[in-house]
Amino acid sequence: MAMRKAYVREMKHVWKAMRKNPKLRWAYARMAMGRDERRALNFYSAKLGIPAENVRSAYARMRNTMGRKQAVQQTVAMLKEIDEIAEALNLHSTPWLRENLKHRKPEDVLQDLQQQAQQQGLAA
Structure with missing residues (x-):
């Protein structure tokens, strides 16, 4: 469970950065695909x-x-x-x-x- 929490905490920053940076938007869409x-x-x-x-x-x-x-x-x-x-x-x-x-x-x-x-x- 601790691993999952750490992963989610780390990924929150990644997702936020991808939403803000247009060059990373495809990566964000790719995660959803x-x-x-x-x-x-x-x-x-x-x-x-x-x-x-x-x-x-x-x-x-x-x-x-x-x-x-x-x-x-x-x-x-x-x-x-x-x-x-x-x-x-x-x-x-x-x-x-x-x-x-x-x-x-x-x-x-x-x-x-x-x-x-x-x-x-x-x-x-």
Whole structure:
């Protein structure tokens, strides 16, 4: 019990610091996110070659409007959809997709891919 009290006392300072320091905010959100949810985001980040920071910021934008679980589900669904459309359009591992995912929001890339799919007559 003493160990638990010491841990909580120590972590209070960490949590307080993370709330105040914007650079540590992701660490704070990460503590609130489950391991499986983090794995899912990391898997699609690695598979698509999206920088982890872009995935985190997409998650954070969704987190502002909905709950944690729903935000993770929406972010993973968006990344899955990007993956599926890119596969259907044969754009996987092309420089165009890599550069766009690196420098733009995943939401914007998804919109572009959906438009390309519509133009090519693929069901998106």
